[in-house]
Amino acid sequence: MSLTFGQIQKTSLIDYPGEVASTLFTVGCNFRCPFCYNRSLVLPEEYPPQRITPEQAILELSKRKKYVQAAVITGGEPTIHEELPWFIESLKKEGIKVKLDTNGSNPKMLTELFSKKLLDYVAMDIKSSLDSYDEATGVQIDIAQIKESAQLIQSSAVPYEFRTTVVPGLHNLDTMERIGKWLNGANKYILQPFTAEGGTLDRTYSGKAPFRPQELTALLNVVKPYFKEATIREYY
Numbered sequence: 001m002s003l004t005f006g007q008i009q010k011t012s013l014i015d016y017p018g019e020v021a022s023t024l025f026t027v028g029c030n031f032r033c034p035f036c037y038n039r040s041l042v043l044p045e046e047y048p049p050q051r052i053t054p055e056q057a058i059l060e061l062s063k064r065k066k067y068v069q070a071a072v073i074t075g076g077e078p079t080i081h082e083e084l085p086w087f088i089e090s091l092k093k094e095g096i097k098v099k100l101d102t103n104g105s106n107p108k109m110l111t112e113l114f115s116k117k118l119l120d121y122v123a124m125d126i127k128s129s130l131d132s133y134d135e136a137t138g139v140q141i142d143i144a145q146i147k148e149s150a151q152l153i154q155s156s157a158v159p160y161e162f163r164t165t166v167v168p169g170l171h172n173l174d175t176m177e178r179i180g181k182w183l184n185g186a187n188k189y190i191l192q193p194f195t196a197e198g199g200t201l202d203r204t205y206s207g208k209a210p211f212r213p214q215e216l217t218a219l220l221n222v223v224k225p226y227f228k229e230a231t232i233r234e235y236y
C-alpha cells in the first residue's frame, strides 16, 4: 500500500506538545487493536476515504507554513509506508517540524529517521505489557521489534512520549506495573482513556464503558514511580 492520507486536520492545538500543528492521518495499519476507533484508516476498503497524495499534502502544508510550522504524522500506522522518510524529508526542507506517532512495529525505519535527524518529537503507543501485546493489538506481534523501538526512542536525543490507551478488560493495575517495569526510567508516559465514540474495530467494544476518573487515577499511581513524568490525557 503506498503512502496516502485519509485526512489532514489543518490546525491542532493538542497533538504536538507546545506547537500549533497540522495533523496528517495515513491510511493503513498493520495492527487490529479491538478498541481502535479509526476504522476508516485501518480498513479503508470498508469506507473508501477521500485520499490525499503526499505531493498534495506537502503543497498544502507549505502554503500554510506562515501560520502552522509543525506537522503530526499519525495513522493508521505511518511506518508501514516505505515512502515515509522521503515524505518527512520533504516537509523538513520546507522548514516544518515533524512529530511522528507510531505503534513501534518498525524499528528499522525509526533507526533511519533518527539517523537522518528527520524527527523533532516521537510518540509511541504502548499497547499493553509485553506479555499481553497480541490481545491488545489483535494480531501476532514480534515483540522484539516493539522492545527495540521503545529502546531506540528512549535512548535518542529526540523529545518523546510513551502512551497507552487504557481499556477495561484489557488493562488493569498489574498491566500498569508490568509496563512501568519495562520502560523504567523513561521521560514521559501518558494514559489516555479509551472512548468508543465513532465505532470500534471490534464492535463488541463499542458498548464498553471507559474507566472512571478514580480508576484512571489508580492506574496512573501504579506507573508514576517508573517515569520522570506521568499524566492522564483526557482528550481522546
Ligand code: SF4
Residues within 6 Å of the ligand: 029, 030, 031, 032, 033, 035, 036, 037, 038, 042, 075, 076, 077, 103
Ligand atoms: S489503534 Fe491500533 S489498529 Fe488503530 S490505528 Fe492505532 S495501531 Fe492501528
